Amino acid sequence: MxxxxxxxxxxxxxxxxxxxxxxxxxxxxxxxxxxxxxxxxxxxxxxxxxxxxxxxxxxxxxxxxxxxxxxxxxxxxxxxxxxxxxxxxxxxxxxxxxxxxxxxxxxxxxxxxxxxxxxxxxxxxxxxRARLRRSTGLQQRLRDQRADRSDRRERQGGGGASPSARLAVDDFGVVIIGVSTGGPGTLEEILPCLPADFPWPVVVAQHMPGSFTAIFARRLNDMCRMPVIEAAQMMPLKPGVIYIAKGDADVVIGKRATGWVVNPMPGGSQFLWHPSVERLVDSALHAMASENVIGVLLTGMGDDGADSMCELKRRGGHTIAQDEASSVIWGMPGELVKRGGADLVLPAGRIAGQLTAWLKQTVTTREDRHGAR
Structure with missing residues (x-):
């Protein structure tokens, strides 16, 4: 007992x-x-x-x-x-x-x-059932960075096709992050490592009450090189910006005549958790090409987002699940792995590096394509 x-x-x-x-x-x-x-x-x-x-x-x-x-x-x-x-x-x-x-x-x-x-x-x-989260120190971050470089060298050395080899090269895409229990600390480890010139917007669905998300966005904004804002009303979805979905509601991605938008919606009764990761990913799949969507499922109890990210991968999008060792609760990412929906399973300390590598390749490939015209 x-x-x-x-x-x-x-x-x-x-x-x-x-x-x-x-x-x-x-x-x-x-x-x-x-x-x-x-x-x-x-x-x-x-x-x-x-x-x-x-x-x-x-x-x-x-x-x-x-x-x-x-x-x-x-x-x-x-x-x-x-x-x-x-x-x-x-x-x-x-x-x-x-x-x-x-x-x-x-x-x-x-x-x-x-x-x-x-x-x-x-x-x-x-x-x-939780694992106590320990702060990732400088030495561990350096080890993670070396591991990232080693992995990329192996993939570039003819080790077979990798998810990065088939990433989209269109002009616009989005990174969606779903997270629950243990999320604030994990996001504080990942998001500050993204560069200021990150070329896609990042939309985060963190299960959290509505009175907390604006404060959390301001806290992250003080830590991150990218600007961080709460998506409390419909607003343009801009490259290089991190959007924190307003708590106690859902958020969806859509297309308007003026461009892409992120739009808060009343929490759907069919979803157990809010902001709903499932609803957010589904909206992105409806609004844009799946090849231009990257889904990341982080620590949290339950399975919110696992089904929609499996569908994202099936349609040619890209997915990352946080590994069990670095998760406080390996519920949500564990379900994605069990259902075969994860392209990669990575510790929290290596996720920002992988996203940056994928998007850097996308920008480089796009520039090469344009330069050849």
Whole structure:
């Protein structure tokens, strides 16, 4: 039986979480009031998962989390308010190693906790199976870059056809990234490595509440060489821009008289997760040639995007699945691999390099073609 440690200064919240996790989840649960008590319970109780309130007296959630990761690294699910400050602290917590976060119910707690009961159980269950994400240091990034160069030399040396050998050379395409649990930290590892002159737009569907995605886009914009914006309204789809789909909604790609657009839509009831990766990829396949679409499926529970990216590959598009070792949860990318829909299976640290290599070849081939006219 897995052990869950609840850390929350609200007696009512502790009671509700304890009831849900014991009665519905079948877990052994211990509840404490603050970060100091949590650290005292860490070794005696040895929890498998910790739910950690962001705002607490005596020791706040971030400070407590940093001590947990230093003393006894454990999967942590943050319990966060849907405020701007709550979102900012939550992203700091995810950067420190937290696996995921739960929205702290507002208003009448007893009613709101019932509403998010399924989310609590799903995220705690996923966290119990998660790999703790460790920051990729400089030496590891250098090793990944050397491996990328070696792989490209092998492919160029006559080792047979590779996905890059049949990449489209048309003037416009899009990279679609789908991601869920463990996504913020993984995206912060991948997107800053894309060059400022990346020739295609990148559209990211990260499962996340609507009040968080604008803050996440601003955070990524400070890290990345490409501009990063939230797709909160219909806007032109421009090369060299990263679009973060607005949370609690879906986003689609379409064609207008003025050009390509990215357009937020109300979340479709037929989709379990939002923004829906499945819907985003389907819209791209409907709007443009599949050869001009690259799909990347990253860490996350469930299978959102696996079917549509399999179809993308079947039609001649290109797909990458994050490998199991670097994924917090190998659900979504694992399903893509199991269904035979991944051209390549790569660790997070090598995905940006592969995208850049594919698109660099596309631009070079296009320039050679134009120069020959």
């Amino acid at each position: 897995a052990k869950i440690l609840i850390v929350d200064d609200s007696a009512l919240m502790r009671r509700h979480l304890k009831e849900i996790l014991e009665a519905k989840g079948g877990y052994e649960v211990m509840a404490v009031r603050n970060g100091v008590e949590a650290l005292e319970a860490l070794e005696p109780f040895q929890p498998d998962v910790i739910t950690l309130d962001v705002n607490m007296p005596e020791m706040d959630g971030l400070t407590c989390l940093s001590h947990i990761m230093a003393r006894r690294p454990t999967p942590v699910v943050m319990v966060s308010s849907l405020t701007q400050r709550g979102a900012e602290v939550t992203f700091e917590a995810l950067a420190l190693g937290a696996v995921d976060f739960i929205h702290k119910p507002d208003g009448t707690i007893s009613l709101n906790v019932d509403r998010v009961e399924r989310e609590i159980l799903e995220k705690v269950k996923a966290a119990s």
